[in-house]
Amino acid sequence: MEERGRIPPGLPRPDPTVSYWQDPPAEIADLRTTPGLPDNADYVIVGSGISGACIAFNILCKQPAASVVVLEARQAASGATGRNGGHTKAASYRSFLDHCIGKEKEFGLDEAMRIARLEYANIQATHALAKQYQIGCDSNPCDTVDIIYSQTHLDAGKQAIERMQETMGHDDPAASYRIYDAETTRETFLTPTALGAFEYAAGSLSAYAFAIGFLRLALAKGMNLQTTTPADSISANTANERAIWQVQTSRGSVTTPNLILATNGYTAHLLPQMQGLIVPLHGQVVAQRPGTGLPQTGLTDTYSFIHETGYEYMITRPPGTPDQGTVIIGGGLWKLPNSGASRYGETRDGVLEPTVTSFLRDCTTEYFGSNWGQDNSAGRIVKEWSGIMGASADGLPYVGAMPDMPGLWISAAFNGHGMVWCLKAAEALVEMMTGDGAAQKKLDEWFPRSARMSKDRMGRKFLGRKDLRAPGEAEFGERSRL
Template identity: 55%
Template sequence: MGLARGLNLQTWTPATGLRKLEDGRWEVATPRGTVVAGKVVVATNGYTAAILDRFRGVIVPLRGQVTAQRPGSGMPFGGCLPTTYSFIYEGGYEYMATRPSGSLFAGDVVIGGGLGKAEDGGLEEYGTTDDTSVNPTISEYLRGALPRYFGSNWGEDSPEGRVRAEWTGIMGYSPDGYPFVGEMPGQEGLWISASFQGHGMVLCWKCAEALVEMMEGRDGEELGEWFPEVFRLTEERMGKRFQGRLHTIAPASKMEAAG
């Protein structure tokens, strides 16, 4: 729809620089030339600090790893399980979904995580922006995880092999575990929607909708009815520094008090 209305979409064109011009507009540098606009949206997630230095230590990239595995012969529903799963344990977690019936590669199990199983709890994955390779320790763990989780319900591996594909992606993490959505303090015309803590498929669409409402001046009571205030970009939140992914877990004392 956007292309039909004249949107110019430049794929494989990285933004390499951003600066404010004397007339108040913003200039975005790319290998194909520059773009000048009165309003610019930075939706770069884990790569935000590369464009905006103020986000160094505020949005930290973290490489996540995922595999797609063919279902074992004993899996119920032909592997097309009716729900998603999270496996949470001390020091880490895995998340899992299966391809639905009727889809391409139906029954394939998509499982990601395993960070806590890497050396030093996956410390070397923090600050990593290379998504062209995988961590071999995490790879070995994820490739063997499903028979352990499903036990006898897994059965024999597919004759074509258990693992269909494996890949990595760069996520963006913030000090408090929430996205940054809104206009940069003191930088009129510069808007941000980033840092989705690995939950971009859930959060980014509504965050983008909220950002458009703000940009169009509709930042009132109606937006407040559904947009979490803790997601809003503020000077106070910009002053915090990332102290580790698990730093976002509530202390036991607070959990007990809440109970």
């Protein structure tokens, strides 16, 4: 695993698989706002996924006259944002105890609660903003259920939920969970071999369409989007009091006093200091037609299937969408040797790992058993694809100013958990860049200190498989969400 962490990520590959969400591509997928790159800008953002799109939008809301350039190596929102499983799901109970008493214990209970509340708030804000700005992303706030197949995980989950409710209060929505016994789980959720389940608030959407929606909002405010423009390198001119950053591309260069890397798993390509701190992780997702025994308009909840050494995550497309009922399921890393170690450091999102492919194609019939019914007459598989996540050395994202590199900012390494971090992380980063003292003080109240970029965190080297789990995952199994 140490060897995997040392593999340079390079640039995003030019021949990725086409995800379910990107077919067909958005109208702005290949947009270049201007024929050439501007010579300079107030802000340059590298990466056009949810992070980059929301950072750009938030900057322009606060500073309408600012010039903002977004560089994207491939099509707009073509990275992990355009390739994930469509889940807005926190599962905060899986990390809560470790935040309190584990390796992050220096932050204590207040920090554990802050993280859980941020994740819940991120979910709520995502669906609220989709509604507010009328973004056509099939936003579907709903409950989710973790179907448990391991007694160890069932016991640990009950303990964590009890601790959350004791400390946060039973009326805190971020600590609201319902626990089901085996019989009720099997009957309610159509999973005939389950040991129990946890149900809580979550949702589903097309993250690709959501990000495209925010890019459009930012474009309307004056953002300059430059797709198929990989950032080859960055450098700083520190001759003046304030550093000026230059981003070099094959189409020329652009300079800025504020350079923001929203590059997730590819960050170390531009910033070698992050090699081994942000490690790419190759994940896969499959879209399937539902079996005849499942509700053809979609299940009420989204799902995760939790077993002893790993899990899968699944949504069904909501009623009223043209593809209602379609099953989107990802995961499967645990089926590989060494818990999927070979998928770390891998950036070829144009390929599929055969063992994972085989497992994801068939696992739904195992989870639902006879409740699956017969396969659809058109066949089970609609589409399958891969994508690259970014795993951090300590299991939390890096958000904030790069130490000793004035003018360079980062929001990256979401550990496959970006749909409950990216939006609020973008909001926090813009406050860090533009806010006054009062704003900074308010930010301290809700944004976790443990997710801020710092010298201390840069000293936490990647030591192996265990360090690529989010805090708490040692108790609950591998994180494998794309």
